[in-house]
Amino acid sequence: MEEFWTKVLNFAQDTTTRVGIRLLEYAGQVQATRKADGSLVTEADNWADQEIRDAIAANFPDHGILSEEAEHTFKGTEWCWIIDPLDGTTNFTRGIPLWGISIALLYQGTPVFGYVHFPPINQTFHGYWRGSSELDIPTGAFLNNQPIHSSDDSPTNNHFFSLCARSTSVMKQGFPCKIRMLGVATYNFLAVASGATLGGVEATPKVWDLSAVWVILQAAGAVWVSLSSKPTFPLEAGKDYGSYPLPTLVVSRPELVPVFEPLMQPIIRR
Template identity: 70%
Template sequence: MNDFFEQVLNFASETTARIGKQLMQDFGQVQASQKADGSLVTQADKWADREIREAIADAFPSHDVLSEEAEHTFYGAEWCWVIDPIDGTTNFTRGIPIWGISMGLLYQGTPVFGYVHFPPINQTFHAFWYGGEKNGAFLNNQPIHTSPDSPSHNHFFCLCARSTSVLQKPFPCKIRMLGVTTYNFVAVASGTTLGGVESTPKIWDIAAVWVILQAAGGVWVSLKDEAVFPLQEGEDYGDRSFPTLTVARPELVPVFQPLVQFLGNKK
């Protein structure tokens, strides 16, 4: 790992640890308000967003930032962070201990580093993917890889709240719903589940885990006829969703994609 990426990793680790420590004090104790898209936001989200953006400005002054709570437009910067200060705000407000801080770093519009810290369960995932090489994915600094197993009713597949209609037909795995996009997808990366689907994830939900999943050997499938990355200069990503299927390996794409492909056609 070169000096720059060592700096990036240390920065993400120190920043999320600091932010996470304070968020644990607010966990289950704050009131939420509803945004225009129906999702929840708290003062803790806004505080964490501001703290992370200020930390990036101090450490990497030439880098841009996209954030769920602030800037939504990609202006074409060579380096750009995409952050979600609390992924899983509903869980956070209700005292459910699965929520995390997500930070992805883009180079020329495509993620090359992902870092997601889940304070309540002491799990931190990160990965690098640059120079055309997969450079490994890690959980608490230990290497992880997707599962080699075949689907069965003793294996898991994760849905989001907006994709439960897939259960109108028989499904080859047990279903779980975690309520957090990033954890849905890193569960595939770590081998906990064989796949997962999210019908309305935004760019800050997926930038970091896009790297982690693929570096761990998983497959990212867009359910729309468009690539997510690279981001397009001048594009406002505030209202754009990217229906996504993730699976543990290529052989599972034809197993699961026909069951969830229709989610890509939803408005």
């Protein structure tokens, strides 16, 4: 399958680069409207979503597609792409240069390839994760094509942990690390994969926020902890993921799960 994975990687790189160049022209120049779930959307989100869906349909016509701005129901196809065309819309509309384009490829409902491009800072993460599948697939996690691995450090006041706007209730006196809030779900988690932070939490992410980073984090050696009663993957055929939050904690190594997971009680969903 080497030729297939080369095609997948080249497609992800070419598509996100092309879309990212156009989005840089929109950044800080568009107004957002509020969707039913409270998140923001702009004409740039909708344009990028359509552009990526069209590119997938042209290059992988037999594959399914889920995207934040269009199709939310998993049809159960063997191969399926999941798109977040613009993660960090609030940053994007305010001209804050941290936002990205996230795409993932799922096999039998579970991500096996993830690619996240952040045009304003020229950072691109990608990775492969075979998991329990029988696929012949490359391995590894990469930042700008260089291998990355999560940190082996222990928490101190000089290490970072990322929160989202809906997870500030976990902050308590004596929290093991300094807190950061970046405003981009994918970057919160990918900072763990690259070793920049020791952990991160997102209280209400959707499947398009998580699919690509799920691959990269595990390939980088980090630990994924679902804070709901059901595992994040595999996806369920026929399920509408448009209003289905997937609260998640990630940490850089297994030994940090008992350090941080007890602090997450305010946002755990049973």
